[in-house]
Amino acid sequence: MEKHNREEVSPHQLDQNMKAQxxxxxxxxxxxxxxxxxxxxxxxxxxxxxxxxxxxxxxxxxxxxxxxxxxxxxxxxxxxxxxxxxxxxxxxxxxxxxxxxxxxxxxxxxxxxxxxxxxxxxxxxxxxxxxxxxxxxxxxxxxxxxxxxxxxxxxxxxxxxxxxxxxxxxxxxxxSPESYDSDKRIILYGTSITQGGCAARPGMSYTNILSRRINREFINLGFSGNGKGEPELAHLIAQIDNPACLVIDYEANSCGTEQYKKTLPAFIRIYREAHPDVPIILVSRFPYGAERFKPELVQERLERRDFQADLIQSLTDAGDHRLTFVDGTNLLGSHPGEATVDGVHPTDLGFMMMADYLEPIFKQVLASADQT
CATH class of the missing domain: 2.60.120.260 (Galactose-binding domain-like)
Known part of the structure; x- marks a missing residue:
């Protein structure tokens, strides 16, 4: 019987299913x-x-x-x-x-x-x-x-x-594969969470989950740590043809509330100048795990959430009726930290919860746009 020093054997060596093959x-x-x-x-x-x-x-x-x-x-x-x-x-x-x-x-x-x-x-x-x-x-x-x-x-x-x-x-x-239900594409701009951190495999990022439920092309423009709402990115995104809607979700990289109050209105304005009738969905960020211990994080998030809601309402009152605000408070349920790997980035469970929450909103916005 072969003997091993317990401290020298890694668990994955004992299960063939855990080895790269x-x-x-x-x-x-x-x-x-x-x-x-x-x-x-x-x-x-x-x-x-x-x-x-x-x-x-x-x-x-x-x-x-x-x-x-x-x-x-x-x-x-x-x-x-x-x-x-x-x-x-x-x-x-x-x-x-x-x-x-x-x-x-x-x-x-x-x-x-x-x-x-x-x-x-x-x-x-x-x-x-x-x-x-x-x-x-x-x-x-x-x-x-x-x-x-x-x-x-x-x-x-x-x-x-x-x-x-x-x-x-x-x-x-x-x-050739089957055709999409429409040639109009769903564009998402955001942060590491939009990019897919930290899904266990590509198909479990929330944008890819939604692409299996909504038969349209999804364009993922999440930039890890660097979705900051620069006007140059707004201009580039506006170049994408056949947009069905634009989802904006870069609050987590916004560099603070005051900076966000400057970049977000400008970002929406630049995109709206190029696409006056394309629906825009603005998503506020979900609570981080550390908020239970740091009340100042809660206050900052709520301040930005209210700013976003007020901005969308003011633009709507001014005549833009293709805007939707999504309060991200419940994107990861009542215990958001449990659906993340580090208190911030979702696990597969977290991404599934995000997809479940956003799917009916996306479908409603798309259906409304298709009827006009």
């Missing part, structure tokens, strides 16, 4: 998602850039260097297709490996897969790789029977993708 095989034919009939969505400038990037390769407006770097993170990027392949694998080359202390590598750097099609998306698998890898190959799904299925692959939330290939068996056929 990259699957490399020569049985597959590798396809570029850049080619037809694959569809890359969620990246507003993809057709002009042909890059896995969330902002233009060369923006028309100067942007902070941090935002420029974070734009390479592929949060919200999706690859959709139909195939009768028995295997679905990915080969990915990242801009960097994982390194966050409170977010799993599968969310930071991984790809996950859903199958079933609009209205019936079911989780199918997550890439399996060693934390820190810059390149990996992994099988996502095995289809025992050669039948046609729809697939949606969600790209990494907190790293960039330099190259990506999809591996299908050599006899597989491929066709």
């Amino acid at each position: 990259n699957v490399v095989t020569d049985e597959l034919t590798w396809h570029s998602p850049l080619d037809e009939p694959f569809r890359v969505s969620g990246l507003a400038w993809f057709e002009s850039n042909r890059l896995y990037r969330r902002l233009p390769a060369v923006p028309d407006y100067p942007i902070p260097s941090a935002v420029d770097i974070l734009a390479n993170c592929t949060s919200g990027g999706q690859i959709r297709f139909r195939t009768n392949s028995r295997y679905i694998s990915v080969r990915v080359r990242l801009t960097a490996g994982s390194g966050m202390y409170h977010m799993p590598p599968t969310g930071e750097c991984g790809v996950d897969a859903y199958t079933g099609g609009p209205g019936n998306w079911l989780f199918a698998g997550t890439a399996n790789f060693t934390p820190g890898q810059l390149e990996y190959e992994s099988r996502l799904f095995v289809n025992e029977n050669r039948e046609w299925r729809s697939y949606m692959l969600n790209l990494p939330l907190y790293q960039g993708v330099k190259e990506m290939w999809i591996g299908l068996d050599s006899e597989a056929e491929i066709s």
Whole structure:
């Protein structure tokens, strides 16, 4: 019987299911998602850039260097297709490996897969790789029977993708995915929470959850620690064509109440000048876990919440009837800290709660806009 020093054996060594098991095989034919009939969505400038990037390769407006770097993170990027392949694998080359202390590598750097099609998306698998890898190959799904299925692959939330290939068996056929219900896109601008920190895998960020419930393209423009409402970002976002609505949720990065009172009205004004009739949804931030111990945080949040509500009401009174304010107090329920990993960033539970809360609001706003 093999003996081990208890202190030298890590728990993951004792369970094969907890080990990274990259699957490399020569049985597959590798396809570029850049080619037809694959569809890359969620990246507003993809057709002009042909890059896995969330902002233009060369923006028309100067942007902070941090935002420029974070734009390479592929949060919200999706690859959709139909195939009768028995295997679905990915080969990915990242801009960097994982390194966050409170977010799993599968969310930071991984790809996950859903199958079933609009209205019936079911989780199918997550890439399996060693934390820190810059390149990996992994099988996502095995289809025992050669039948046609729809697939949606969600790209990494907190790293960039330099190259990506999809591996299908050599006899597989491929066709285009189903169409969205509308070509009008839902655009979200915000912070690390919008970007997806700290979901365990890409499909569990709240914007990706909502994209499975609302059959439209979602554009995720969350910039971790750097969603500050700069006017240059408002101008860039206004360039995105076919907007169904704009969701603004950058309060957590607003650099204080006084600064927020300056940037938010200007941000809305810039966007409204370009899109006078597009619905705008403004979401205030949810309570952080530390608020139970620091009442000054509660006061600051409530002050900003009331400012946002008053701003939307004043703009509505002035004639803009396409504005919706969402009080974020209950986004994570009555015990918000329990739905976060660090008191601030949601876990998968927290993101599911956010999606549940926002889904009926989004649907109501979209339905109202579609009727006019």
